[in-house]
Amino acid sequence: MIYTLPYIKHLRAVSRLKLLQTAVTVVLVPPVYFFYVQGDVPFFLVSYTTGIALLAGAMLYTVSHFFRRVVGMMYLDPSQTTLKVSHLTFWGRRHDLYLPVSDVMTIGDTGDSAKETILKLKRYSSPQTLYFSTHYGRVVDQLGFEKVFGNLK
Structure with a gap:
């Protein structure tokens, strides 16, 4: 995680x-x-x-x-090539997306600043946008997070 x-x-x-x-x-x-x-x-x-x-x-x-666009949890597989993103469905159930790390835009690529309260999770291959917050949420693995989204500073 x-x-x-x-x-x-x-x-x-x-x-x-x-x-x-x-x-x-x-x-x-x-x-x-x-x-x-x-x-x-x-x-x-x-x-x-x-x-x-x-x-x-x-x-x-x-x-x-x-x-449906709020990210609840993100996991990085041991090989650090696949990101598992959990969010809600219309019915309030958990839905998992498996994304290649190379397809996920860094925070800088999305146009966000690391200091913003709500950040975008975007992919290069899809127009779908999900949202997460490092202010209200918690980064559990700093190195893994930076591997996917770039430096937070």
Whole structure:
């Protein structure tokens, strides 16, 4: 292991709670419409419930869009040629990417400064960008980290 983000467990919990919140609000919409048609609830409640369900869906999309790009852990194999990057999926599960070290851009190549709070993990072969933080995360193996991302100073 060369890097870990201790807060990834919190991000995972929030991601799963957003899924639960969205599911609950979507399940509540049909009964509210049914009761409105029956004349038991006012239109205000229908519009309020629909708005909350739409907001929950939009927030789920937004939150998962950012959480899927946060790196939780990075490992370097013993031969120092492959980087294993762990991040979250839409469902809040762990997903591992195996990248050749030669394909990973150094911090200088991404245009970031080592002093920035959030850094980009970019590859030469893909436009996909992941994010990690040496400020909130912890570099476990300094030499291995510098082998992949260059000097932090």
